[in-house]
Amino acid sequence: MVSNIRRATLLYPYRAFHNQVFNEKVILFFFIPPLVNLLFLALLPTITKLWGGFFTWFLAKMGFNDAVGYIDYQLVTVNFSLPYIDLYADLPTFTIWWSFFVLSLVILLISGRVPEPYTPLKYFLRAFVFLLTSSLFYFYFFSNSFPYNIPLYSRDGLLQIISLCLITPWVFGFTYYIFSYNFINKIVITLLTLLFLVIGGALQVLTSSWLINVFSLIVVPCMYIFFGLLINVFAIVAFYAYGVSIEKVFFVRDEF
């Protein structure tokens, strides 16, 4: 009945009086980011090869044969062939343009009916509508001058993923390693984040490319802003949040 009456021990103060514990030997942990970077660079040719193989196999299943191309890159001393998706994206037709116009109106109306506790969702939807409307405006007046296509989009997407994989250990170094969390947890969270970015990045690029192929270039701005870098950064923050909350590392503030 009263199962959640806790077994009494000492009196703990309110959590607002807790301080995060800084690691005294923080400098020692800064060997992790360069090591993770080196590991990633060593695996990069294999990763890009796997990306290429995955794109080829999946696109063939979707009915697109020979739709993957490769472009050679050099990063520091690592040479690798970066795959890109060679699908054709059309300019929006009359039907697609008006469909998206109606869709933007519908989302705008829905955003007005979002209940107050979900206010962030309301702003997200309105930002999406704003972007979609600007895209509609652009393609109505200047559609022929749009510089992007699917090969460029997919290549840039994968380059973004590679950049994020190189930056993330350093971001964690300055914001996560400095606290006294378990060393193994730090390594695991960092590697999990990179693994997520490598797998998720490929899925994201492939999905976006297919959507652009189906719905024309009009969706490129939305894909780029909302389902590209932004969602990946959210994912990194989510992993970070998981890392810092998986174990409680704090002490009771001695001074107020």
Place this chain on the structure above:
Amino acid sequence: MLWSIGLITFTFLFYSLPFLPGYIEYKLKTDALPLAVNVDPTVVEYLLRSFRAFILRNFLAKLTKINLDSKTVDGKFSNGMEYQINCDKGLLSKLPSVKVLILCRDVTLPDNTVIQRVYAQQNLNTGKYNKFFSLYAEHSLYINSFSIIQNIAFSGNELTIAENCQLFGFLKAGKRICLNKKNKFQCIVSPIIFFGDCFYSLSDDIKFPKVFFEQVHKIDILDDYTFTADKIHQHHYVFRKKVIIPDHCEIIGNIKSYDDIKIGKNVKIFGSIISEKNIDIDDKSFILGPIVTNKNIHLLGKDIKIGTQVFPTSVIANFINIDHSAVIFGAILARYSGVFA
């Protein structure tokens, strides 16, 4: 087409993975609650006694001597913690930057100060906007408005708390505690606890029934139930669903419910109330035994009385909301937070 739908679905699910812990937290709000009070009054009692014994063992001779001289002495404990023994009478113009302040006369502390532990041999008045880790006064203790007590406040006699204080941890007084409005609290132990009206009449107008609990039978009720108003009921009750106790009811026996319990005006319950959910109590009701719930207790009405001077009791809930004046004899434990609005 199947592969395309599969791709979108899989990508969506894969990108949902890192947000899953956040979503679970958003729904269950396990960390959004303040930390539950993890308190055993005996442990607190032990800590208080130890603190007092330590102070007296180490400083009694000094206190007497310094008190006679009316002067101030600074020193350090063996662990390096600084203390000051202050025997100036009246208002301290400025607090010293020590961690332990020992006062041997009636003192009013200045406003806007922060100090860890204060021990007062006499009465102690704190200033406004102060923060303390613990306060110990041998006689009366007055905590002024907008103060924050982080751990313990103890008074050997009367403890009065002004408005807008945040009282984390444990409050105890030897005689009585009086809380004014707009206070937040967690655990209070005192023979008498006044909420709001500190001059509430304690004259007992409650006539106790001459019935032994052993003679009262247990009744198990499966559906929602409303008692008959203006009547005396002599049973122990176990309710599986909601229960409403209307105005002017008198129940001699314990009540246990797996759902909400609503208690009307002028109800008298000579027994305990245990609920898995919320308990609402209205004007001028009296409950003799302990009130324990796994959720919230709302003392919505005026002049609610819980326990008596002869039979002190306890009120335990996750959240306790008190809207009007109430008197509780015994202890209150709000596992997460108690608010006297």
